[in-house]
Amino acid sequence: MLITVAELKSFVATIFAKAGTSEAEAARIAGYLVEANLVGHDSHGVVRVPRYIQWLNEGKVLADVTPETVVDTPVLAVVDGKFGFGQTVTPIAVQLGIDKAKAMGLSAVALRNSGHLGRAGDWAEMAAAAGLISIHYVNVQGSLLVAPFGGVDRRLSTAPYAMGVPLPNRPLILDFATSHVAEGKVLVASRGGKKLPPDALIRPDGTFSGDPVTLYGENPDRNPENGEGAIRAFGLHKGSGLAFMCEILGGALTGNGTCGPRDGARGRITNGMMSFYIRPDVLGSVEEMAERAERYIAFYKSSRPAEPGGEILIPGEVENRSRAERGAKGVPLPDDTWGSIVATAREVGIADAGIPKAA
Numbered sequence: 001m002l003i004t005v006a007e008l009k010s011f012v013a014t015i016f017a018k019a020g021t022s023e024a025e026a027a028r029i030a031g032y033l034v035e036a037n038l039v040g041h042d043s044h045g046v047v048r049v050p051r052y053i054q055w056l057n058e059g060k061v062l063a064d065v066t067p068e069t070v071v072d073t074p075v076l077a078v079v080d081g082k083f084g085f086g087q088t089v090t091p092i093a094v095q096l097g098i099d100k101a102k103a104m105g106l107s108a109v110a111l112r113n114s115g116h117l118g119r120a121g122d123w124a125e126m127a128a129a130a131g132l133i134s135i136h137y138v139n140v141q142g143s144l145l146v147a148p149f150g151g152v153d154r155r156l157s158t159a160p161y162a163m164g165v166p167l168p169n170r171p172l173i174l175d176f177a178t179s180h181v182a183e184g185k186v187l188v189a190s191r192g193g194k195k196l197p198p199d200a201l202i203r204p205d206g207t208f209s210g211d212p213v214t215l216y217g218e219n220p221d222r223n224p225e226n227g228e229g230a231i232r233a234f235g236l237h238k239g240s241g242l243a244f245m246c247e248i249l250g251g252a253l254t255g256n257g258t259c260g261p262r263d264g265a266r267g268r269i270t271n272g273m274m275s276f277y278i279r280p281d282v283l284g285s286v287e288e289m290a291e292r293a294e295r296y297i298a299f300y301k302s303s304r305p306a307e308p309g310g311e312i313l314i315p316g317e318v319e320n321r322s323r324a325e326r327g328a329k330g331v332p333l334p335d336d337t338w339g340s341i342v343a344t345a346r347e348v349g350i351a352d353a354g355i356p357k358a359a
């Protein structure tokens, strides 16, 4: 199934509006989800629509929430997302960090109780578009999925980490889950999309697996609580340590709560994000910094590839290529993903005439 960006955005926005969000929020959620598909992170794209709608119906995420700024100093803020959609409350928290850093040169904003905020890289891109360097430590309270280095039991979330640096030619955006693969990549693989590496998951007996059943069990609803295994932390002890720090900064420091056994009273999955923003022109000439960075990028990329025909890529390069290609050709979706979105559309009352035809 190949669908144009405009058609997919409009269809997804209609689903959210029918399910009870305002038109503005529906368009915003659709915009961020389709942007994730556009940059090639299908795990954080429209494959999430059925789960988001389920959470909305169950009251686990709330429509059209106005976040509350509970601490506000010239350089620091704590923002409570009050379980609103991440696509609504996170940009407000990020804009606050941007405004403070623009005024003061440096800022830090702790966001807690945000609904799923999607790609952490979106927020580094937003800051970079405003001319700022940013660093984001994110945790996922209520989503216990990842085994720490040396362990088999789940003790971490997929806790993403992102950094952005603005440059005149394009921003540099580093953005990844601290797990070997993001949970959404397991979801995509279980729905017929790209297969997992054979060592992405770990079974209770300590053997590695690339089979999504290890995480979800045989149950068709893809609920990770039904699986017995875990996703592995990335990068051996170093990746596991970074994930740990995402829990401490994104979970403990923000007040979002670290991941752990599900809290029955809340029963929600919330993102916490500790973000730091820097205005580079306070440190010196941004033109000179960009020249030094570009010289280094050329040097970095000039390394001889390890494999014939290989290529050295910088952070954000894969996503920029995907954005150009999918923007022109459309977004490819596996049949299973498309089928689950169409089923959700019907559930919220969209008639067949309102469902785009597969191409």
Ligand code: NAD
Pocket (backbone or CB within 6 Å): 041, 043, 044, 116, 117, 118, 119, 120, 121, 139, 140, 158, 159, 160, 161, 162, 173, 174, 175, 176, 177, 178, 179, 180, 181, 182, 183, 185, 271, 312, 313, 314, 315, 316, 317, 318, 319
């Ligand atoms: P990934 O493994 O694809 O890594 C992406 C990063 O690696 C990017 O910075 C990319 O530019 C870089 N990269 C990719 N291929 C490269 C190559 N060949 N050479 C050099 N650099 C390369 O990403 P992931 O870990 O699967 O994460 C996917 C998305 O999931 C991210 O956007 C992340 O923020 C998001 N996520 C969100 C949550 C949440 O709770 N909101 C949780 C986990 C992950």
